[in-house]
Amino acid sequence: QLQLVESGGGSVQPGGSLRLSCTSSGFTLDYYAVGWFRQAPGKEREGVSHISSSGSSTNYANSVKGRFTISRDNAKNTVYLQMNSLKPDDTAVYYCAAVPGTVITTLSPKAYDVWGQGTQVTVSS
Secondary structure, eight states: OOEEEEEOOEEEOTTOOEEEEEEEESSOGGGEEEEEEEEOTTSOOEEEEEEOSSSSOEEEOTTTTTTEEEEEETTTTEEEEEEOSOOGGGOEEEEEEEEESSOOOOOOGGGOOEEBOOEEEEEOO
8 A cells, every 4th residue: 555654843932843754654756746735724634745756846826935845865765855944823733745757847746646644733822
């Protein structure tokens, strides 16, 4: 069974940082593009960032550009989301998702095949 597992969520004060990790079970991420998504209570799931299978291509939602950085270490079968300068509006459950292929050009959740269970990020003073 193909699964993704997120970790690294938690509670931080505004301005703080967290690093989320996403690793796979049942397959390797080498040939998958990966995206990070988030869903706040009462809101639709939204795309945050995505990265190509090699890591050479990345993209970010405007709301996180300049604060979040996506990266991957294929030797460790892990994709990361470094989140800096966190704001209360960043509070959500964060999910990683993967799709076969080298490059993906969309942050639409419908384009991704394999999903994790999510990790909670809470930004509050």
